[in-house]
Amino acid sequence: MAEHLFFLYFAVAALICGVAMVSRSNLLHAALWMLAFFVHMAGIFLLLNAEFIAALQVMVYAGAILVLYLFVIMLLDVRELAKVRQRHASATVASLIAGVMGAIMVVVVARGTFNPIHGAATAALLASQGNVESVAIALFTTYLLPFEVASLILLVAMVGAIMLAKRRL
Amino acid sequence: MSGPIPLQWPLALSALLFTLGVVGVLTRRNMIQVFMSLELMLNAVNLNLVAFARHSESITGQVFVLFVFTVAAAEAAVGLAIIIAFYRNKQTLNVDEFNLLKW
Numbered sequence: 666m667a668e669h670l671f672f673l674y675f676a677v678a679a680l681i682c683g684v685a686m687v688s689r690s691n692l693l694h695a696a697l698w699m700l701a702f703f704v705h706m707a708g709i710f711l712l713l714n715a716e717f718i719a720a721l722q723v724m725v726y727a728g729a730i731l732v733l734y735l736f737v738i739m740l741l742d743v744r745e746l747a748k749v750r751q752r753h754a755s756a757t758v759a760s761l762i763a764g765v766m767g768a769i770m771v772v773v774v775a776r777g778t779f780n781p782i783h784g785a786a787t788a789a790l791l792a793s794q795g796n797v798e799s800v801a802i803a804l805f806t807t808y809l810l811p812f813e814v815a816s817l818i819l820l821v822a823m824v825g826a827i828m829l830a831k832r833r834l
Numbered sequence: 835m836s837g838p839i840p841l842q843w844p845l846a847l848s849a850l851l852f853t854l855g856v857v858g859v860l861t862r863r864n865m866i867q868v869f870m871s872l873e874l875m876l877n878a879v880n881l882n883l884v885a886f887a888r889h890s891e892s893i894t895g896q897v898f899v900l901f902v903f904t905v906a907a908a909e910a911a912v913g914l915a916i917i918i919a920f921y922r923n924k925q926t927l928n929v930d931e932f933n934l935l936k937w
Contacts, residue, residue: 668838668839669839672839672843672844676843676847679847679851680847680850680851680854683851683854683855683874684854686858686870686874687854687855687857687858687862687867687870687871687874690864692864692866692867695867695870696870699870699873702874702877703877706877706880706881709844709847709881710880710881710884712839713839713844713884713885713887713888714888715884715887715888715896715899717896718880718884718896718899718900721900721903722880725903725906725907726873726877726903726906729907730873730906730907730910733910733911733914734866734869734870734910734914737866737914737917737918738866740918741918741921741927756860756861759857759860759861760857760860760861763853763856763857763860764853764857766853766856767849767850767852767853767854767856770849770852770853771846771849771850774842774845774846774849775842775846777842779841779842779889781889782889782890782891782892783891784890784891784892785891785892785893786887786891786892786893787891788838788888788891791893796896799893800893800896800897800900802893803893803894803896803897804897804900807894807897808897811901815900815901815904818904818905818908819904819907819908821908822907822908822909822911822912823911825911825912825915826911826912826914826915827915828915829912829915829916829918829919830915830918830919832922
C-alpha cells in the first residue's frame with residue numbers, strides 16, 4: 666500500500682517536473698527542473714527493485730550529465746539565447762500528433778493483460794543476494810563483451826567531444 | 835491496491851514521459867532544450883526496461899539500462915560539444931539555423 670502511494674507521488678512529481686522542464690524558456694530553470702525529474706525517476710527505480718540503477722541515475726544523470734548541461738548553458742550568452750523565438754509555427758499540430766500517439770500508447774498499456782513470467786531473478790533472490798551483486802554477476806559473465814564495448818563508446822565520445830569543442834587543434 | 839505495483843503503472847508513466855519528450859523535441863527551437871527532451875525520452879525507455887525486468891524476473895533489463903546510460907552520457911557529451919561548436923560559428927542556438935549542410 667505504502668509502495669503504491671510512493672509510486673503515485675513519484676510519478677505525478679516526475680510528470681510535473683517533465684512538463685516544467687519542457688515548457689520553461691529560461692534554460693537554467695529548465696536544467697534545474699531536469700534535476701528534480703532525474704531524482705524522482707531514481708525514486709521510481711528504487712520502488713521497482715532496481716536499487717543499483719537508482720544510485721546510477723543520481724550519480725550519472727543528476728551528477729555528471731546535468732553538470733555538463735549547466736556548464737554549457739553558462740558558457741553561452743543567456744541574453745542571446747532568450748532571443749530565440751521559442752515555438753515553431755507548426756508546434757500545435759506537432760503537439761497534437763504526439764498527444765494522440767501518447768494517448769494510444771497509454772490505452773494499449775492500460776487495456777493489455779500481462780501474463781506473469783517466472784525467471785531466475787525473483788524478488789526474494791534479489792533481496793537475499795543483493796541487487797548490485799546480481800547486476801554485477803550478469804554484467805561480468807554474460808554481458809562482458811558489451812560491457813567492454815561500452816567503455817570503448819565512452820572513450821570515442823570523450824575524444825570526439827574534445828575534438829569538436831576545441832577551437833583549433 | 836495490494837501486492838506489488840502492477841506492471842501497467844510504470845508502463846503508462848513511461849508512455850506519458852516519452853510523449854512529453856516527443857512534444858519537447860518537436861516544438862522547442864532551442865537546441866539545448868531539444869537535447870533535454872531527448873534525455874526525457876531516454877529515461878522513459880529506461881523505466882520501461884526496469885519495469886519489464888521486474889515483471890519477467892530477469893536481471894537482463896537492468897543490465898541493459900546500464901548500456902543506455904553509457905549511450906546517454908556519450909550522446910550528451912558529443913551533442914553539447916556540437917552545440918558549442920555551432921554557437922561559436924553562428925552565434926545562435928536556434929535549430930532552424932542548423933542548416934550548414936543544406937544547399
